[in-house]
Amino acid sequence: MVKVTYEIVPHDEGWAYRSNGAYSERFDSHDQALEAARIVVRELSLNDEPVRIIYQDEDGKWRAEMSSGDDRPEAEIVDNYQPKQGRHSA
Template sequence: MIKVAYEIVPHDGGWAYRLGNVYSESFASHDEALEAARIVMQEQQVGDEPVKISYQDEKGKWHYEYSDGGDRPEVEIVDHYEAGDRPA
């Protein structure tokens, strides 16, 4: 099973959640970024209809697969910033 971890981090003068090297939009507060990450986490758990999917990898090769719609990743939120430790 795939595991996805959204990390709450300072970003662009505010806060964001990050997956790998990709950041969400900036939020004014840590709590807003955390709530947005929780919403995304819940959406990750919703299954879908079976579909055929295609995608192109970084080398330009096309891949074709079947998704049964129920293979949802395990999702967690990583937050290293306690209320007293958060940068301003």
């Protein structure tokens, strides 16, 4: 089974989720980026209707096959963000 990982990362003076080197749109906060990634993961896990897919393979040949719609990838979110604790002066 294919596994897709979404990582929550700082991006463009805000936050984004990143998968396989591609960034989402920019979000103002970490929490917004995390929630957007959660929505993507939920939608990615939904079964779909069978469809015919056409793609070009590594050798440049066009291929066609049926996707049953129930072969969704496993998805996870990696979030290593740890907010900085406020410093108190004595």
